[in-house]
Structures are given as structure tokens and as C-alpha cells.
Amino acid sequence: MSMPQSTSRQRSVFERFPFIPALGILVALLILNGIAEPRSMSYGAITGLIKTYLALMFLAVAQSFVVFSADIDLSVGAILSLVNVVVVVLIERLGGGPDSVLLACLVGVLVGTLAGVFNGLVVVGLRLQPIVATFATGIVFTGLALWVLPVAGMPVPQAFWRTYGGRIFEIPFVFYVVILLAVFIWLAVRTKYIIELMAVGDNRLAAYQSGLPVTRIRIKAFALCGLLSAFAALCIIGDTASGDPVVGNAMTLYSVAAVVLGGTALSGGSGSLLGSAIGALILGLINSFVFFAGVSSEWQNFAQGVAVLVALMAGVLVTRRISK
Amino acid sequence: MKLRTTIAALAASVISIASAGAEEFTIGLSNGWVGSEWRTQMIEEAEAAAAAWADRGVTVKVVVQSANVDVPGQIAHVRNFLNQGVDAVIINPNSPTAFDPVFAQAKDAGVLVISTDAEVSSPDATYVGIDQQAWAEAGAEWLAKTLDGKGKVVAINGVAGHPANEMRVAGYRKVFAEHPGIEIVNEVNANWDQAQGQQAMQNLLATYPDIDGVWVQDGMAAGAWRSIQDSPQAGKIAATGEIRKDFIDLWVKDELNSGASVNPPGVMASALNVAVLMLQGRELKEPATAGQYGNALYLPIPFIDASNLQEVAAELEGKPGFYSYTSALSIDDAEALFK
Structure with a gap:
């Protein structure tokens, strides 16, 4: 190998940190937003951005786990909706005190995890194609959500969303959640499990032949996906303060887009949890930028789509260039 | 700097x-x-x-x-x-x-x-x-009056669980309840989709050949009317309408027995x-x-019925077909x- 030292080092850096192109795009978008509307870079505006897209960040990280094992979960939005209404209705039924909020959130997290396990059993146990199977389970979850709360409404206690939107020791609450998410990611990528998950995604047969419990590993990924979708639901409740049986359904494909923008291949076996979280912010910043840049209303959808494509291409080009 | x-x-x-x-x-x-x-x-x-x-x-x-x-x-x-x-x-x-x-x-x-x-x-x-409920009540009042307070009606609604839809359903149910001669024989959802409205109407016409009136919302009305006009019951049924120019033109041309509450x-x-x-x-x-x-x-x-249909049609003259009154x-x- 006569590869120059620096290139190979560069290459290994990108292999170790596949989120770097996404980080670059994120910074570029922050700068572009700042130029188009200086106030969009204020402390308050950044806090607002995090508040709005924290749920999608969780959802994207959730999606990443199944994508790592070369599966996909098209029910994450429906799980989010289901957990949303379960928590909101439970809080109401239990009287709305601090204890009931805590209990309802715990039940919500449990419901999300169970939904994920159900997905895992359907996909892995019954050996169905994940893209269709989770599309179907998503419809089931939406049906359940509509049964729990047929019409959007039912407010949560003010303390709930005042906390989510408020500050602790002068620092916005959502920043603590972001730090928690970062710590979770930091810990998760250091586990043996993530290596096994990548191995399964890279080559399922090889992983099986080398003795890995492939079935269990994949079901666990779906369970983790459900768990984190439930956390996304708690963020949505914090930001919307109410129950809505279809609130998350449109978010499913955004979560997939965020995963890909973050440098994770849908073919599985490699990728980055941090990248997915960054991808969610990229999607948010693209929407803001299209508006701040003054795109007329008829063209906003078009411009957003093109901008997402450009971001995807930028990421791919950078990665390809480096790995040449 | x-x-x-x-x-x-x-x-x-x-x-x-x-x-x-x-x-x-x-x-x-x-x-x-x-x-x-x-x-x-x-x-x-x-x-x-x-x-x-x-x-x-x-x-x-x-x-x-x-x-x-x-x-x-x-x-x-x-x-x-x-x-x-x-x-x-x-x-x-x-x-x-x-x-x-x-x-x-x-x-x-x-x-x-x-x-x-x-x-x-x-x-x-x-x-x-x-007021979405008052909007629905106006259409229902027109239908009840047109049917002289008696007859069998069906309703074609939008998306179940959608707040505006629920208010509208409450609106027509209230009005029909005030007219004891009016019987709601069925209510279906067609998700505010014109094609689904047309299909729902076809099914309803096949199931209940003797209905007298149809209460239907928004763009689905154009679809429902298409089914009515294609059926043997054409000319015998009164149904609510909608406000796009395409439909108003059809209304004038075929002299439909219709009335439309306007959500402008x-x-x-x-x-x-x-x-x-x-x-x-x-x-x-x-x-x-x-x-x-x-x-x-x-x-x-606003409300469009036979009394002001010509004025409405004149006002929409030269507008594209999808333009709403x-x-x-x-x-x-x-x-x-x-x-």
C-alpha cells in the first residue's frame, strides 16, 4: 500500500466518525441561517430550534438502531402518537398531580418499548419484510391511538410544558435533555451490543455463522427503537401540551431522512447515532433557511426537497472523496 | 468586523x-x-x-x-x-x-x-x-326545508376525529333532530376526497334506492352529485353542494336541486x-x-341556493374551474x- 500517510489517517477518521460530513452541513446551515436572518442565531432562537426538533432527534436515533441491523421501522411515528395519547389520557385519568405525571410517563415508555418488541417479533419472528410489516403495525398502532383518544385535544397540566419550555439554573430544560441524549449515545456506541448489531447489519448470515444470536440482537434493536420513540413522544407532549392521535405519523419518513443525512447507510452495518441526531437538526434548519431566504410560498415545498437532496449529495460526495 | x-x-x-x-x-x-x-x-x-x-x-x-x-x-x-x-x-x-x-x-x-x-x-x-357547526346547520336547514321536513337522508362526512368534521356532524344532527320527519338512514366517511365521495354515494344509492336527500361536505359534493346524476334516481334527490366554479357551472347547467353553505x-x-x-x-x-x-x-x-345562484355564477365568470366562491x-x- 503506497497510500500517503495523511490520507489514510483522514480516511480512518471518517470511518471512525461517519457523522463528520453531517456536522459540516450543520455548521454550514447555521451560518446560512445566520446570514439570512441574524436573529435566528440568537440564544433564544437556538433554544427554540432544539425545543422543536428534540422529538425528531430522538426519533432519528431510535430509527438508527434498526437501520444498523439492515432493518427499517416505518411505525416510529405511530408509536410516538400512541405513547403521546396514552400518557396524556393517563395523566388526566390519574388526576394530573406530579405523581400521576411521572407514572404516566413511565407507562408511556413501557408502551413504546412493548410496541417495539411487537415489531421485532413480527419482523424477526415471523420473518416478514420490515418495510411492509412495520408499515402495517404502524396502522395498528394508529388505530389503538385513535381508540385511546379519538379527537385531538385534552391538555396536560401547565407544569408539564412549563418545565419543558422553561429553565433550570438559568439553562433551558431542553439543553439538559440534549446532554442526556449525548451521554446515552456516548455510552451506547461503547457497548458490545452495538458491534454485534453492526455485524448483523453488515452480513446477517456471517454473523449467524459466527455464533451471534441474530434474532435476539434484531429484536432488541426494535425494542430500543420503541423505547426511544417513546422519549420522542414525551418531548412532543412537552412542546405541544396535548394529545393528538396522529401527531407523529408525518414524522416517520423524516426520521429515516435524518438517519441517512447523518451518514448512516440504509443497507446497515455502519453509521452513527450522533449523525442521526445531527440529521434531525439539519432537516429543521433547512426548513427555516428556505423561509428566511425569502422563498415564495408556492415554492417552499420544492425548495425544501431540493435542499434535502443537496445536503444528501454533499454528504455522499465528501465521504466518497475521502474514501477514494 | x-x-x-x-x-x-x-x-x-x-x-x-x-x-x-x-x-x-x-x-x-x-x-x-x-x-x-x-x-x-x-x-x-x-x-x-x-x-x-x-x-x-x-x-x-x-x-x-x-x-x-x-x-x-x-x-x-x-x-x-x-x-x-x-x-x-x-x-x-x-x-x-x-x-x-x-x-x-x-x-x-x-x-x-x-x-x-x-x-x-x-x-x-x-x-x-x-363557525363550522353553524356552517353545517345552514346546509342541513336548507335540506330539511327543501324536503318539507320529511324524508330519508344520508350524510357523507370528512375525516373521522378531525375537529372541524366533528363540529359539522354535530351541526347537521342537531338540525335533523329538530325535524322529526327527517330520518338519517346512514352516515359514512369519505375523507374530504372527491373520488371517495363519489364512490360512497354510489354505494349509498345502491343500498338505499329510496333516499330523498344527501348532506355532503365540501369537494366531496361534486363527486356525490356525479353519482346522483348517473343514477336512475337523478332528479329526485336534493343534496348539498359546494362552492368551486366547476361545480357552480354544473349546478346552473343541470339545474341541480342544491344548496351550498360557503366556507370562504x-x-x-x-x-x-x-x-x-x-x-x-x-x-x-x-x-x-x-x-x-x-x-x-x-x-x-354566505349561502348559495336557487335564489342567488345566477349572481354567484356571474361573479365567478372568467375564473378558473378550481376557484372557490x-x-x-x-x-x-x-x-x-x-x-
Whole structure:
């Protein structure tokens, strides 16, 4: 190998940190937003951005786990909706005190995890194609959500969303959640499990032949996906303060887009949890930028789509260039 | 250094806008669903209404965010407006309840929030639009009257669980309950989709060949009428209609026995005129306290039937087929609501 030292080092850096192109795009978008509307870079505006897209960040990280094992979960939005209404209705039924909020959130997290396990059993146990199977389970979850709360409404206690939107020791609450998410990611990528998950995604047969419990590993990924979708639901409740049986359904494909923008291949076996979280912010910043840049209303959808494509291409080009 | 001067200049220009005071306002319009021409027309009319304020010496600048978004995406619309420093936000909301926190944030920032077309629960917002229940009642009244208070009717509704749909269902049920001779034989959902409306009507006609009336919402009416006209029962059934030019033309040509309650796309223009007057510090004669959330200002609901069909058709002459019959509060109309 006569590869120059620096290139190979560069290459290994990108292999170790596949989120770097996404980080670059994120910074570029922050700068572009700042130029188009200086106030969009204020402390308050950044806090607002995090508040709005924290749920999608969780959802994207959730999606990443199944994508790592070369599966996909098209029910994450429906799980989010289901957990949303379960928590909101439970809080109401239990009287709305601090204890009931805590209990309802715990039940919500449990419901999300169970939904994920159900997905895992359907996909892995019954050996169905994940893209269709989770599309179907998503419809089931939406049906359940509509049964729990047929019409959007039912407010949560003010303390709930005042906390989510408020500050602790002068620092916005959502920043603590972001730090928690970062710590979770930091810990998760250091586990043996993530290596096994990548191995399964890279080559399922090889992983099986080398003795890995492939079935269990994949079901666990779906369970983790459900768990984190439930956390996304708690963020949505914090930001919307109410129950809505279809609130998350449109978010499913955004979560997939965020995963890909973050440098994770849908073919599985490699990728980055941090990248997915960054991808969610990229999607948010693209929407803001299209508006701040003054795109007329008829063209906003078009411009957003093109901008997402450009971001995807930028990421791919950078990665390809480096790995040449 | 250069960047800093640019920012300073920008900041200065923002301040100068603010200090120009009563004569210059920036209003953000947010629309979270781009699935129909009605929404496009709604925004175009609002933009025209803003331009009309120039005659009064008031500059109303509108900034628009219109795209298919999920609820968080539309919350982001509002936050973007707040970051930009608008004076007011007018929103056609994707959820009745999900905006409470962000509207509270807007109010803290001194930004006026008005929702239109769909009511919101936030105490920090005002609803300016039609009463969806009264809208449905008007159509049902027409049908009951046309059938002389007796007969079998079916209803074709929009999306189950959607707040506007539920209010409309409550509206016609109330009216039909007041007419003991009217019997609702079936109610189905066709999701506000014209093709689904047509198919639902076909099924209903096959199942209940002896129905006398149909209560159907919005664009689904055009589909339902197509089924009626293709059926042996054509000419014997009265059904509610809709407000797009295509349908009005058909109505005139085939002399349909129809009546249409109007949900005008001009509601956002009306809301804009009300917003500007509120920004000028004017006070409503009667505070907006109507509706289930106690924050609504209901606009008049026009009605189209045989008595004014020709005028409506004449008014729509030369417009494209998807253009909806509309009405909006003019600046003078809106002013009449204020002290």
C-alpha cells in the first residue's frame, strides 16, 4: 500500500466518525441561517430550534438502531402518537398531580418499548419484510391511538410544558435533555451490543455463522427503537401540551431522512447515532433557511426537497472523496 | 468586523421598522397543508388584503410559510416568525390544541396570534373565521326545508376525529333532530376526497334506492352529485353542494336541486384585516368570546341556493374551474366590528 500517510489517517477518521460530513452541513446551515436572518442565531432562537426538533432527534436515533441491523421501522411515528395519547389520557385519568405525571410517563415508555418488541417479533419472528410489516403495525398502532383518544385535544397540566419550555439554573430544560441524549449515545456506541448489531447489519448470515444470536440482537434493536420513540413522544407532549392521535405519523419518513443525512447507510452495518441526531437538526434548519431566504410560498415545498437532496449529495460526495 | 456592521445595520433597520409604529406592520401567515386550491386561494386573498391597506397609508408586509408539515413543523413556522420579529401571526393550524405553549411564547414576546379556518384552544390566540357547526346547520336547514321536513337522508362526512368534521356532524344532527320527519338512514366517511365521495354515494344509492336527500361536505359534493346524476334516481334527490366554479357551472347547467353553505377562502383575509386593526390598538366592540374555547370571533356564512345562484355564477365568470366562491370582511366591514 503506497497510500500517503495523511490520507489514510483522514480516511480512518471518517470511518471512525461517519457523522463528520453531517456536522459540516450543520455548521454550514447555521451560518446560512445566520446570514439570512441574524436573529435566528440568537440564544433564544437556538433554544427554540432544539425545543422543536428534540422529538425528531430522538426519533432519528431510535430509527438508527434498526437501520444498523439492515432493518427499517416505518411505525416510529405511530408509536410516538400512541405513547403521546396514552400518557396524556393517563395523566388526566390519574388526576394530573406530579405523581400521576411521572407514572404516566413511565407507562408511556413501557408502551413504546412493548410496541417495539411487537415489531421485532413480527419482523424477526415471523420473518416478514420490515418495510411492509412495520408499515402495517404502524396502522395498528394508529388505530389503538385513535381508540385511546379519538379527537385531538385534552391538555396536560401547565407544569408539564412549563418545565419543558422553561429553565433550570438559568439553562433551558431542553439543553439538559440534549446532554442526556449525548451521554446515552456516548455510552451506547461503547457497548458490545452495538458491534454485534453492526455485524448483523453488515452480513446477517456471517454473523449467524459466527455464533451471534441474530434474532435476539434484531429484536432488541426494535425494542430500543420503541423505547426511544417513546422519549420522542414525551418531548412532543412537552412542546405541544396535548394529545393528538396522529401527531407523529408525518414524522416517520423524516426520521429515516435524518438517519441517512447523518451518514448512516440504509443497507446497515455502519453509521452513527450522533449523525442521526445531527440529521434531525439539519432537516429543521433547512426548513427555516428556505423561509428566511425569502422563498415564495408556492415554492417552499420544492425548495425544501431540493435542499434535502443537496445536503444528501454533499454528504455522499465528501465521504466518497475521502474514501477514494 | 464587516459582519458586525452588517448585523448592526440589519438590527437598525429592524428597529426603524418597529419605531415607524402604527403605520407599518409585518404579519406572518402560516399554512400547514398544501393539498387544495382552497388553501392557495386563501393565502392569495390574504396577500391582496394586506396590499389594500396601502390606500389607508398603512404598510402591511406579509411573510408566508406554506408547506406540508407535521405539527412540530408548523410550531417551527411560528418560532421562525417570532425570530424574525413579526407583529402578528395568522395561522391555519394543523392541530386544535398543540399550539398552546408556542402561542403563550408568542404572547410573551408581544406578538398577536390569530387562527383562522380551524379553532384553537389557546387562550393567547383569537379565532377569526366561520363557525363550522353553524356552517353545517345552514346546509342541513336548507335540506330539511327543501324536503318539507320529511324524508330519508344520508350524510357523507370528512375525516373521522378531525375537529372541524366533528363540529359539522354535530351541526347537521342537531338540525335533523329538530325535524322529526327527517330520518338519517346512514352516515359514512369519505375523507374530504372527491373520488371517495363519489364512490360512497354510489354505494349509498345502491343500498338505499329510496333516499330523498344527501348532506355532503365540501369537494366531496361534486363527486356525490356525479353519482346522483348517473343514477336512475337523478332528479329526485336534493343534496348539498359546494362552492368551486366547476361545480357552480354544473349546478346552473343541470339545474341541480342544491344548496351550498360557503366556507370562504377569504377567511384569512378577514383575519388579516382584524389583525391590523388590533395592531393599531383598536378594541373590538364585542370581545371575541364565542365558541367552545371562548376565543372566537365568528364571521358571517354566505349561502348559495336557487335564489342567488345566477349572481354567484356571474361573479365567478372568467375564473378558473378550481376557484372557490369567496367573501371576506373588507377593511370597512372589519372596522365596523371595532370601537
